Amino acid sequence: MSFIHLQNISKQFPNGNQLAVNEVNLAIEQGEIITLLGPSGCGKTTMLRMIAGFEIPSHGAILINGQYVYNNKENIPPEKRGIGMVFQDYALFPHLTIEKNVAFGLNKWKIFEKKQRVKEVLELVGLLEYAKRYPSELSGGQQQRVALARALAPKPHVVLMDEPFSNLDAGLREKMRYDVTAILRKANTTAIIVTHDQKDAFAVSDRVVVMNQGIIQQIASPREMYRCPKNCFVAQFLGKTNLLQGKICPDMKHVDTYIGRISLSNQLSEVIDNVQISIRPEGCLLVEDGYYSGRVSKVTYSGEYQELEVVLGNESALNETMILYAPVEQEIELDANISFNIKPESVALVEA
Ligand SMILES: Nc1ncnc2c1ncn2[C@@H]1O[C@H](COP(=O)(O)OP(=O)(O)OP(=O)(O)O)[C@@H](O)[C@H]1O
Numbered sequence: 648m649s650f651i652h653l654q655n656i657s658k659q660f661p662n663g664n665q666l667a668v669n670e671v672n673l674a675i676e677q678g679e680i681i682t683l684l685g686p687s688g689c690g691k692t693t694m695l696r697m698i699a700g701f702e703i704p705s706h707g708a709i710l711i712n713g714q715y716v717y718n719n720k721e722n723i724p725p726e727k728r729g730i731g732m733v734f735q736d737y738a739l740f741p742h743l744t745i746e747k748n749v750a751f752g753l754n755k756w757k758i759f760e761k762k763q764r765v766k767e768v769l770e771l772v773g774l775l776e777y778a779k780r781y782p783s784e785l786s787g788g789q790q791q792r793v794a795l796a797r798a799l800a801p802k803p804h805v806v807l808m809d810e811p812f813s814n815l816d817a818g819l820r821e822k823m824r825y826d827v828t829a830i831l832r833k834a835n836t837t838a839i840i841v842t843h844d845q846k847d848a849f850a851v852s853d854r855v856v857v858m859n860q861g862i863i864q865q866i867a868s869p870r871e872m873y874r875c876p877k878n879c880f881v882a883q884f885l886g887k888t889n890l891l892q893g894k895i896c897p898d899m900k901h902v903d904t905y906i907g908r909i910s911l912s913n914q915l916s917e918v919i920d921n922v923q924i925s926i927r928p929e930g931c932l933l934v935e936d937g938y939y940s941g942r943v944s945k946v947t948y949s950g951e952y953q954e955l956e957v958v959l960g961n962e963s964a965l966n967e968t969m970i971l972y973a974p975v976e977q978e979i980e981l982d983a984n985i986s987f988n989i990k991p992e993s994v995a996l997v998e999a
Pocket residue numbers: 660661662663667685686687688689690691692693694843
């Protein structure tokens with residue numbers, strides 16, 4: 648039995664014209680860090696709020712630690728679900744010191760134990776020396792760690808975080824991804840983190856749940872998700888990719904497309920008539936006498952690499968383009984003819 652289990656969860660808002668969350672099934676193990684990733688409006692916050700008990704599902708059941716917290720007979724209130732919540736704006740009490748903020752959820756604890764626990768979690772987030780300060784006297788990243796300490800203090804079954812990194816600038820964001828994951832791991836807490844940023848999701852999670860329009864598109868580890876996106880939506884949502892139509896060859900190891908024959912990294916076990924393939928730009932390597940060729944129609948310098956738009960194909964497929972990455976040292980002129988090879992590991996079959 649999984650630690651947290653969402654069973655056929657749906658949510659229809661009274662004034663909404665489609666389901667905000669549509670028949671979601673999700674099983675989470677104890678100690679796992681999961682991210683809900685998807686575009687704006689896909690239902691991430693609604694899912695989190697239903698798990699927390701702030702929103703009532705229209706349908707389905709939710710178990711936390713083996714107990715129903717919601718089904719058609721039961722609706723356990725948020726404060727009794729054993730959840731710790733970290734809000735996007737941290738929601739710290741400005742008139743309370745850091746230690747009092749952290750002690751807030753421990754009002755039923757004995758005084759000595761409460762003191763001990765506050766010390767313990769402030770130590771865990773590296774802010775013990777800031778205990779007597781007020782939130783306004785801390786930086787954004789420090790405030791976020793206080794919010795996390797407050798959520799962890801009552802030893803919840805699960806910590807829920809909605810867009811925890813969105814208020815932070817790029818540098819701090821990277822550091823907090825690392826810090827938050829380290830703190831959650833040390834506390835051995837199960838966590839569900841909402842984000843619309845692929846980098847956040849990949850950096851912090853054991854498994855990523857990609858959603859679109861209230862429906863789970865794929866659940867996988869970051870590596871597996873990037874390498875084998877299930878469908879076009881996931882492939883395109885997780886970084887740049889090239890989607891091509893193709894036909895599988897009889898040897899089941901290649902796909903014929905308008906740019907030529909493309910090798911797959913694994914032999915397929917079943918025949919699929921018309922397929923789509925996703926080719927990651929970093930899997931296209933510029934070489935002399937490469938198997939594929941085209942004309943450079945756009946060069947965008949990004950610092951770490953240059954992104955090339957390349958027009959390929961024959962007469963019947965004019966103006967089809969692909970995105971390739973080239974090393975910055977390489978001088979590439981607009982309209983130059985280039986050739987390249989494709990690494991089979993960067994090719995994935997995807998559903999439409
Ligand atoms: N209280 C509400 N009443 C009616 N519709 C709502 C309500 N809350 C959310 N919705 C709708 O439900 C859908 C999902 O919203 P939700 O807030 O869960 O999206 P999200 O994935 O968190 O998006 P974002 O990344 O922008 O925060 C949206 O279409 C939204 O307009």
